[in-house]
Amino acid sequence: MKVAPRFKAGHRILVTGGAGFVPSHLVDALIDRGCTVVVLDNFVTGSRDNVAHLFGKPTFTLVEGDVSAGLPTDHPALAEPFDAILHMASPASPTDFEKLPVEILRVGSVATLHLLERATADGARFLLASTSEAYGDPKEHPQRETYWGNVNPIGVRSVYDEAKRFAEAATMAYHRSRGTDTAIVRIFNTYGPRMRPDDGRAIPTFISQALRGEPITVHGTGNQTRSICYVDDLVRGILLLLDSTETGPINCGTEHEMSMRQLAELIVSLSESPSEVSYITRSADDPEMRRPDLTLARELLGYQPTVAPEDGLRRTIAHFRERSGY
Numbered sequence: 001m002k003v004a005p006r007f008k009a010g011h012r013i014l015v016t017g018g019a020g021f022v023p024s025h026l027v028d029a030l031i032d033r034g035c036t037v038v039v040l041d042n043f044v045t046g047s048r049d050n051v052a053h054l055f056g057k058p059t060f061t062l063v064e065g066d067v068s069a070g071l072p073t074d075h076p077a078l079a080e081p082f083d084a085i086l087h088m089a090s091p092a093s094p095t096d097f098e099k100l101p102v103e104i105l106r107v108g109s110v111a112t113l114h115l116l117e118r119a120t121a122d123g124a125r126f127l128l129a130s131t132s133e134a135y136g137d138p139k140e141h142p143q144r145e146t147y148w149g150n151v152n153p154i155g156v157r158s159v160y161d162e163a164k165r166f167a168e169a170a171t172m173a174y175h176r177s178r179g180t181d182t183a184i185v186r187i188f189n190t191y192g193p194r195m196r197p198d199d200g201r202a203i204p205t206f207i208s209q210a211l212r213g214e215p216i217t218v219h220g221t222g223n224q225t226r227s228i229c230y231v232d233d234l235v236r237g238i239l240l241l242l243d244s245t246e247t248g249p250i251n252c253g254t255e256h257e258m259s260m261r262q263l264a265e266l267i268v269s270l271s272e273s274p275s276e277v278s279y280i281t282r283s284a285d286d287p288e289m290r291r292p293d294l295t296l297a298r299e300l301l302g303y304q305p306t307v308a309p310e311d312g313l314r315r316t317i318a319h320f321r322e323r324s325g326y
Contacts, residue, residue, distance in 0.1 A: 002302050006243040007084055007125075009034030014082045014124075016067045016115065017089030017107075019046030021194045022129075022187070025231050026088065026238060027051060031059055038077045042066040044103060045091045050194050068106040070114045081122040084242060087115050087167070088129045092160065094283065095200035101159040108163025109170075116174040116182075125181040127242050128171045130249060132188040132290055133161045142291040145186070145249050155285040168249060175247060183241050188253025188292045192231030192312065193319035203228065203313075206264050207320045210273035220282030222261030227291040229253040230312030233305035240301040251292035254305040270310065271317050 007013060007030070018027045018039030024046075030037050036059045039051060043064065054060040061077040067089055071078050090107045091100045112128070119126035135143045136151035151161045174180040191203040198204070209216050229252075237252035258266075264277045297303040 003240045003243045005033065007033065007035055011083040012036045012038070012080060013084045013086065014038050014040065014078075015086045015088055016040050016111070017046060019043060019048060019050050019062070020088065021050070021192075021196065022190055022231060022234060023086070023088035024050035024194055025192070025235050026086065027054070027060075029235050029239060031057065035059065037061070038063060038082075040065055040067055040071070040078075041089070044100065045093075045096060045196070045199075067111040067114060068103070071118060082118070082124045084125040084127065085115050085119045085122075086127045086129070086242070087112060090129075090160070090163070092131070093196070093199035093201050095198070097156050097160055104159045105163050108160075108167045112167040112170050116170060116180060119182075120174060120178050120180045123181075125183065125242065126171065126174070127183045127185065127238070128167055129238075130164045130168050130184050130186045131160070132186055132251070132253070132292065133157065134165050134168065134186060136161055137285060137287045138289065141289050142255065142293040143251070144293040145251060145296055152285050156283075157285045182247055183244070184248035184250070185238055185241050186249050186251045186292070187234060188229055188251065189226045189290065190229045190231055190234045190253070192316050195316070197320065197324070202226070202260060202263060203267070203316065204320070206267045207271065207317055208324070210267050210271040210275045211317070211321055211324060213274050215278040216264040216268060216275050217280045218260050218264050218277055219280055219286060222264065222277070222279060223259050224286060225257050225259050225289045225291065226263070227254050227257045228263070228309055228312075229305060230307035230315075233307050237297060237301065237303045237305075240303050244301055246300050250296050250300065251294055252297060252303065253292045253294070255291055255294055256309055257289075257291045258309070266309070267313060267317070270313050
């Protein structure tokens with residue numbers, strides 16, 4: 001299966017949250033195609049540094065604003081119709097769930113509705129960045145798109161899980177009732193350059209601790225698993241879905257699964273750190289296992305991740321080392 005590029009030079013694309021970790025890499029890929037890209041970000045978790053290398057390019061515009069309040073009406077870059085709208089905005093790390101719960105709920109609900117209205121009016125393709133968190137603490141392994149999930153609706157993580165589940169429901173409602181051209185990608189654990197060192201996720205935490213020579217703090221016994229995907233692989237999968245006519249949801253990530261203990265030990269080894277692994281109390285509703293079934297992505301999109309964890313982690317460690325000076 002081969003998906004031909006659908007969006008390229010001459011196409012206008014809006015990326016919400018485009019100054020964030022994953023979206024900024026996606027913006028780079030779209031710019032490289034020749035697309036005209038407008039990024040809307042309120043910088044609650046995103047950073048101008050992630051897109052600073054694009055300043056001055058005629059095909060790139062950065063607009064500061066909160067999409068939950070609707071698209072700003074006074075900016076000329078937002079006045080013309082878009083060919084595609086990628087809703088990537090949302091705080092997404094464990095520390096954000098406690099610090100920004102209302103903001104997360106609003107960007108998953110109100111903002112999604114605003115953008116679906118705009119996509120419908122423009123005749124644009126709307127792509128929603130959903131998440132493996134839609135599966136909660138899964139009872140099915142690996143997780144297929146047909147699995148409805150096991151989510152605690154009132155837990156600390158629920159603000160993110162349920163916001164994304166609402167966003168998926170809204171996306172499908174517009175597709176069915178308004179004929180909006182939509183797509184949903186469920187993103188699994190992703191890592192790479194431009195991650196926030198202090199965002200509370202395992203990989204940036206472990207790398208930062210290893211580079212400082214501090215104990216690597218693993219939650220619980222460390223037996224819980226994740227399947228980690230390098231950001232370049234994820235971006236390629238998202239673009240395949242964007243270019244296709246598929247609605248989804250479609251999982252995107254990698255099937256290479258490892259325990260948190262194994263991940264910590266691998267990062268210590270790759271960073272040549274003296275750090276030792278220590279164990280701390282496990283957070284509530286922390287999923288026991290997480291691995292996508294990529295059958296649909298392979299069959300419908302021709303997607304196949306190519307970056308091995310060792311290679312991706314080396315690149316990420318090098319980025320953190322350069323940025324921190326360790």
